Amino acid sequence: MSLKWLSLLLLQLICYFSSGRCGKVLVWPLEYSHWMNMKTILDELVTRGHEVTVLISPAAVLVDPNKSPTIKFEIFPRLLDLWTNMAKDSFWTYFSTVESLFWEFSDIIMQICKEMVSNNKLMTKLQKSKFDVVLADAIGPCGELVAEILNIPLVYSLRFSPGYFFEKYSGKLPVPPSYVPVIMSELSDHMTFMERVKNMIYVLYFDFWFRILNEKKWNQFYSETLGRPTTLVETVGKAEMWLIRTYWDFEFSRPLLPNFEFVGGLHCKPVQILLSQEIEEFVQSSGEHGIVVFTLGSMISNLTEERANTIASALAQIPQKVLWRYDGKKPDTLGSNTRLYKWMPQNDLLGHPKTKAFITHGGTNGIYEAIYHGVPMVGIPLFADQPDNIAHMTAKGAAVRLDLEKMSRTDLVNALKQVINNPSYKENAMWLSTIQHDQPVKPLDRAVFWIEFVMRHKGAKHLRPAAHNLTWYQYHSLDVIGFLLACVATTIIIITKCCMFCCRKFVKIGKKEKRE
Amino acid sequence: MSLKWLSLLLLQLICYFSSGRCGKVLVWPLEYSHWMNMKTILDELVTRGHEVTVLISPAAVLVDPNKSPTIKFEIFPRLLDLWTNMAKDSFWTYFSTVESLFWEFSDIIMQICKEMVSNNKLMTKLQKSKFDVVLADAIGPCGELVAEILNIPLVYSLRFSPGYFFEKYSGKLPVPPSYVPVIMSELSDHMTFMERVKNMIYVLYFDFWFRILNEKKWNQFYSETLGRPTTLVETVGKAEMWLIRTYWDFEFSRPLLPNFEFVGGLHCKPVQILLSQEIEEFVQSSGEHGIVVFTLGSMISNLTEERANTIASALAQIPQKVLWRYDGKKPDTLGSNTRLYKWMPQNDLLGHPKTKAFITHGGTNGIYEAIYHGVPMVGIPLFADQPDNIAHMTAKGAAVRLDLEKMSRTDLVNALKQVINNPSYKENAMWLSTIQHDQPVKPLDRAVFWIEFVMRHKGAKHLRPAAHNLTWYQYHSLDVIGFLLACVATTIIIITKCCMFCCRKFVKIGKKEKRE
Known part of the structure; x- marks a missing residue:
């Protein structure tokens, strides 16, 4: 512990004597993949000597509780269960489920937020700490309220908000529906007429939904807390910078604003650790066929027995060795080429030269690791933005999509054969990898640069559109x-009146003349 | 000469053995400040070992003719005379003059372009040279045609096109008229209702003007040359990257696209050479009052005697020493504190710690040097984008604007006193300087990065919006x-019809029942 403190002190000293002023960062995070992504930024900030304070629940799931100050939080167990057990049927069933989840999520977040801002002891402590910036995940409101109360600038980290409503209404980002597919629509940027109609309907639907959300409890809560009439949109719109967790390898090209920085892939790293001897031997035993890496993410640990068996029997048919991150009961049909792991070093495996394909649920973090290492994908999306993420990868020719509930053994085998044997998938994945690597500045450095910029200059108002x-x-x-x-x-009207007036005049004179 | 070749050979060798592939760049430049700006990029490309070939007229004014291959070109003497002698009256007089100039300019450029592309010997030579990229100034068409004929990717360098028409129609850049003032409108991003009306009228005017220009000779010429129906807009729209010669220190925040890079100030450098002894002594003799640097650019060498005397008598009244770049007859009223120079090291003078103010015509290059060194300005715009440039600096609180024809001695004295004695001007200029300096990557490096990117990957299609x-x-x-x-x-309609049908039915039944 003393070593940790010594190294932190050393970093602070380095920062003090270097050109960059050491700042104090207050963080309003979100759980799971959101946190995993944000933690990369926080670690880098700490490495550069900044003091980072994270507002967390003592019962947090992934958020590391070794930070101060801690506050009493409610954890989201019910929400989590809902997420993971959610069935995906038609678009509207799916969306209404997502919608109701967001409402519930919104209620829980508001409850936590209310508890926090009404905790005078905590707020006084935060006030006294004189933070330089609030770094918040935009999808869970409250960070902007804390920033307003403490009167310090705000930087967002954001993957997306449903229908891009925060980006559009608070950030003023132009989102033309003719070539920017609405998030979660699973459309690409090249749309047919009927797809553009569909996209427009989604836009209208999300706008309507957002208006309802916006007009309601949040505006009242924010107005009461700040003691002046305000709205959620307005408060979110105070953000100095928006760090969007995608880049043009993943996104379709679309308009942006100078205070929107696309930093997708900031958590990606080259292969760093040596694989365990067992894994390395298994990987090497694959020979020229190589390996397939398979995970459905951290939020699903179990499949039905039938699904697990279908998958296992499909994997048994391919010549590759398969490393499957799976927490459930071992399927009966599991082949000798497949090994199950409760956890595996995903990034290091994806970066292994023997890796031929990645079977993924399509979470943004995992997709970015595959992009970084240029690995083609078989996407089996489960919920939230995952179907849309896989749609992006499919449109870019780096993935094949399957449906978890409907796919047969043959479907999975064919999909794997396709991405492994058809060279275009590897080529496209390598091109996305090139886009990710060939940037003037690495995404993590850009993210940290703009947070530091906002700290140095108490904002970035020159990037804010009028x-x-x-x-x-x-x-x-x-x-x-x-x-x-x-x-x-x-x-x-005036010209017509004048003309008519003149015409009448002429007609009258004509008649007069006739009479004479 | 042999030394020059030796160093070039050495650079090529370095490039060959380093990670970056050495490329061949074909350049379609424009004269005067456009060339001065583009030359900075070319010098950097040469330094990095790339081979740069500039298409020029043997009688070019500023474009260095020591490049190959040279072609027969017409120089623009008449156009130049027109530009410099142009009077600026009302908006519409001004614009109709600018418009007719652009028409004339367009005709001359087309003539040159036709001569060039019909020169089979030259085109074959260019074809054989196997260039990797065409770097063109977008404001003088032809570069995109050459790129199309040679079938190589195109990168633009551009300050602006009138009414942003190329950016808007060819580049697909969104330009919302509600907060993006049209170039040359002299409006800021914070507009009153009537200013927004004015801006909208300018938009409509430029669109109309552009449509006329677009529908005409260029489309026919391009279609004939390429042997398929095409338009100027379409051909310009093939550009892979747009390097815009401004940044958010100068621009008001507005939407951009991923293939638009704002690289304003790329030619700016720290003070590099020692001032001549005579100038240094003169500057030092100013004491605590400091100096004022004064130039009206390279395209105006003479003022009327009356104007020159008014200016000289005003300068004689201030306590600062003045360095005036002036080619005309020495004014009678010239004070002892003012010295005339046919040429002066503008950047090094602006970077001198004794410099208090810069009197400028408002050319983008000069303004950028003042921004870079944080010097407040008195703007006396003459033509083209200069009034608009000064309007930007005025809106950002770093300049005071005067009218060359109308200003009195007192006006100039007051303006100078204001920018020198009111600390807000210096503070604002210093903030613009901070914005210019505090970037993740220097503008020149960004410009060169994207040209190299396009060379490395034969384009940047992933940044192109659908x-x-x-x-x-x-x-x-x-x-x-x-x-x-x-x-x-x-x-x-269907619902109404159904309702009406049902109503009629009910009424009929009702009547029947009544009758019974």
Whole structure:
């Protein structure tokens, strides 16, 4: 422990004497993959000598509790169960389930947030700590409220908000529905007419949903807490920087703003540790056929016996060796080429030269590790953004998608054969890997740079578009268009009236002349 | 000469053995400040071992003719005279002059372009040279045609196109008129209602102008040359990267696209040479008052005697020493504190700690040197984008604007006093300087990185938005909106018809029952 403190002290000293001012970062994180991603940033901040404080629940799942100050939090067990047991049927069934989950999630987060901001002792302590920046996961509101109360600048880390509503309404990011598929729509950027219609309906649906969410309890809660009328959208919109956890290897090209930095893949690293002897021997025994890495993520530990057997029997048919991260009962059909692991060094396995394919649930972190190492994928998405993530990889020609509930043994075998034997999948995965590697600055360095920038200069107002000062009708120039149309109409009416007046005059004179 | 070749050979060798592949760059430049800016990129490319070939006229003004291959070119003497003698009256007089100049400029460029692409010997030579990329100044068309004929990727360097038309229609850059002032409008990003109306009118005006330009000779010329129906917009739209010569110190925050890189200030350098003894002594003699640097750029060498005297008498009244780059007759009223120079090391003077203010015509390069060194400005814009550039600096609180024709002695004295004595101007200039310096990667390195990226990977298609595949009505989702409205209307009509049918039925039954 003393060694840890000594090294931290040393880092602080280095920071003090180097050009960068040492800052104090207050973090409002989210659980699971969100935390795993954010932790990479925090570790780097600590390495650079900054002091990082994370607001956590003592019963947190993955969030490391060795940080101070801690506060009393409610954990999300019910929510978690709902997530993992969620069935994916049609789009609307799926969305209504996601929607109700978000409502529930929103209620729990609000409860935690209320508890926290009304905890005077904690808030006074935070106030006294004089933090330089709040780093928050935008998808779980409250970080922006804490930043407002403490009057310090805010930086977001965000994968996406449903329908891009925070990015669009709070960040003022333009999201043209004609070529930017709405998140979770599973569409690509090249859409047919009917797909564009579908995309537009999704946009309208999310906008409607968001308006309902926005008009409700959060606005009231934020207004009461801050003692002035405000909205969730407005408070979220105060963010100085948005660090988006994707990049153009994963995303389709679309408009951005100067205060949006796409830092996808920031957690990716080259192969770092030596594999255990057992794993290395198993991997090497695969010979020229190589290996397949298989995981469905940290949130699903069990499959039905039938599904597990279908998968295992499919894996038994391929010439590759398979490393399967699986926590459930060993399937009866498990082949001798497949080994089960409760945990495995996923990144190091994906970076192994013998790895031929990755069977994944399509979480962003896992997909990014596959992109980083250029491994083609078989995607078996489960929930949330996973189907959409896999749709991106499929559109980019680096993955084949299967449905967990419906796929047969043959489907899985064929999908694996396809991504392993058809060279285009490997080529496309390698191209995505090139895009990820060939950047002027590594994503982690960019993320940390902008957090430090905001600390150094108490914000980044020069990157903030003036769109924040406009109402929605001003933003879309509707008042200006209305005014110009009114001007044109008035001009036409006046000219018509004049013409008619002149005509009448002439007709009258003509009649008079006739009479004479 | 042999030394030069030796060093070039050495650079090529270094490049060959380093990770970066040595590329061959073909350059389509423009004259004056455009060339000065682009030359910085070319020098850096040469330093990194790439082979750079510039297409020039043997009678070029600033473009260095020591490059091969040379082609027969027409120089722009008439155009130049027109530019420099242009009077600036009202917006519309000004714009109609700019417009006619652009038409004339367009005709000359087309003539040169036609001569070049029909020169079979030259084109065969270029074809055989197997270039990796064309780097072109987007404002003078032809570079994109050469790239198409040679079938190699294209990178643009661009300050702006009038009304942002190339950026908007060819690059698909979103330019919302509600908070992005049209270039040359002299508006800021914070507009009143009437300013937004004005901005919208400019947008419509430029769009109209562009449509006329677009529909005409260029489309025909490009179609004939390429042997297939095409347009100027489409050909310009093939660019892989757009290197825009501004950054967020100068620009107001606005939407961008992943293939737009804002590299403003790439030519800026720290103070490099020692000032001549005469200049250094003069500067040092200013004491605590410091100096004022004054230049109206390379395209104006003479003022009317009256104007020169007004300026000289104003400069004589300030306590600072003044270094004035001026080629004309020495004004009678010239004070002892003012010295005239036919040329001066502008960047090194602006970077001198004694420099208090910069009197400038507002060319982008000069403004960027002032931003880089944090020097407040008095802007006396002359033509083209200069009034708009100064409007940006005024909006950012780093400059005061004057009108060359109308300003009195007192106006100039007051303006100088204001920017020198009111600390806010220096503070704002220093903040712009901070923004320029505090970037993850220097603008020149970013520009060169993306040119090298395009060479390495034969393009950057992953950064290209799918908007390029849409018609204008598809881009704005008009077909989708129309379809959805038609669906809603049909549904309403059917429901109404059904209701009416039911009502009639009920009424009939009612009547029948009554009769019975």
